[in-house]
Amino acid sequence: MIPYNFDVFMPVVILLFVGVAMVVVALIAAKIFRPHNPNKIKNQEYECGENPIGVAWSVFNVRFYVIGLIFIIFDVESALMFPVVTVFRRMRDQGMGGVVLIEVLLFILILLAGFAYCWRRGDLDWVKSYKRPEGESK
């Protein structure tokens, strides 16, 4: 057993700090050189030359959320699968391959059932078409 050596995470922390520092330092350094003469027109947000109407933070379509929720379910699934796929080959070499294979397949197939449901109900379609004739109403 090799003891846990925390020093291997050093570059991760360093790089995160360097990334923040790079942006901050570059912006501050650029402040010395760059001109600064704002005016009212210049500080408007760009709307192809027109005066902007209202603000942009409007209510968005709910389909973004539907995509997001399907994504997050599979994200969690992959987060759980990362450790399992890592050990799968070793477990197979230890003679437990069949059991682990069945477990993994069960795990994936249960989730694929939900995926198939969403597909069937049209949640994966970006543009919804309910395929209902014009005059018919529910």
Place this chain on the structure above:
Amino acid sequence: MEHTIVGYFLQFEIMKNLVEMASSTLGFNASSIIAFIIFLTASLILLLIAATIGGLGTFAERKISADMQMRPGPNRVGPYGIVQMVADFIKLFLKEDIVPVNADRFLFYIAPILAIVGVLGTFAVLPISSGLIISDLNVALFYAVGISSLVGLGIFLGGYASNSKWSMLGGMRGAAQIVSYEIPVILSMFTVILFAGGLSFGAILENQSGGPIGWYLFHNPFTFIAFFVYFIGILAETNRAPFDLPESESELVSGYNTEFTGMRYAFFALAEYMEVFVVAAFASALFLGGYKIPFNIGGDSLIGQVLQAGMFFTKVALIYYVVIWIRWTLPRMRVDNLMTLCWKYLTPIAFFNLIGSAVWIYYFGNKSMWNLIFS
């Protein structure tokens, strides 16, 4: 520590002596401090390399696109216009920094930081050569996938903070697209991880060899398919054409970075080009043998390291070229086609690959199809 750049340096006697000397003068174990200094230096050098790569990315983009359209491209500044990127940088550095008056200033300031940090974090595990991997964490791939999700957040917050309709649309699209394509990408990674049996790049590259037969690309049919799924996925995750909907210049002015000027815009652009580099590097390490050279010429010596780094950069440059080639060849997709491609084609194919690879491992173990054919 053995899979880090510090571990590589500590092989040499002179470094060991240095550590001992520092320990005796300072009065405590100085290996941590020496490691810190090496890591810091390596990180700063890497930062310079990364910035250069980002700049070269823009240059390559313009030069290759010019080549494809049979025009010279940038050719005034320096030989073949290669100093163009420096000129671009100076221009962006001297540009006025405009923050729209209605923008959300706090988020406007932190959005480029998130994008840059998300990309730079992945540089810690980039396998440039067997000695020159800054830190080969045991969860390297997992960590890289996790930290690079900050980029999507940065793009979204950048679009949100600008308070411009174009930016908002671009940011929303960007976030939806980046999160969607993360699923096929991760699932294709699983296909390789199953065969490699480890998440560190050392483990992934261990079973690959220099020649194409030893690559995971030609290991079995499933990894072959997985490579293309991964490749399409990374194109979308880095907002490259034909998936550049978040910044599609013909409909959304410039997408999420419409309102960003000067250095802030430069950081978004830099993050994008560096991310293409990073995902190309991961593609080469996962599927194309990474830094491995045929017959292991040079071994662990310094010449070997240089050769390995050369191999790595060659492969990445090839993938980079293909990425740019695709950009100037294919028209942009529509947003509903984009989602259909992700959820109805790539994700099922990736799941099929994952199951197929698991079954392959169960029956044949780690054997590649060449082993099965020729034995």
Place this chain on the structure above:
Amino acid sequence: MFLQVVFILSALLTVVSAVMVVFTRHIMYAAVYLLGSLIGVAGLYLTLGADTLAATQLLVYVGGILIIMIFAIMLTGGQDFMKNSRKSFLQVPFMGNVKTYVFGGLAALVMGSIGTKLIMNVADRFSEHSEMLSYQSTIEVIGEALVTDHVLVFEISSVLLLGALIGAATIARPIKKQ
């Protein structure tokens, strides 16, 4: 040494961000401060030797939950936009008032004193000299545990995710035009 530095930084990031989540008046800022808190907790996991958990935290929380939270804010925060100024974005989703904060503070005070009393019991017993888990990497150990000892909860979590997927998709599906 480096461990302590990371510990202090992560702890500061976590605590300060969590406090800012409490006191900010802007729901989007609350989400961004939550991001800081989550990254800080990931750093604390690292100092505890849980590298897999830190990566999971980044992948699921930062890449997933936070993004759909911001989606949800965008999908709900914007009524009365066109007629009011951006002030409405701060005010319409009520972020609490003095009365509720007093109640919250009192509840926190009570729970905090109880919690501090409980923590005092272990204050001087488990110090940093106790040895860490002697795994180089936790991911393989976790992977083995997930398919052997904890396989039932592994499978049940997939059923939970299935339920969440179907339920949420059913609830959030756009209303059909009448």
Place this chain on the structure above:
Amino acid sequence: MMNLAAYLFISLVLFLCGIIVIIARKNIVAILIGMELILNAAALNFVAYSRYVTHHIDGHIFPLFIIVVAAAEAVVGLAIVIRFFQIKETIHIDDATQLQS
């Protein structure tokens, strides 16, 4: 300085912040954010105890499933919030008084 009590204290602060957010906020999304804080505090406790007391990997498994449950809870909770908003045009918690619209 780094001992169990320090981690427990950080976890306690996170938990209290979550409690205040849940009690004080009137915005349902903000309340969900507070719940994430509380779940994080619980997960941190598990890992801290596994590091200092039990020295067993089970303390790492449990937070994994806490994260899974947090994701499921966030997905369903936010779906309900969005649905509620579509019907009532508000996400004030005091307006959520009826089970059936």
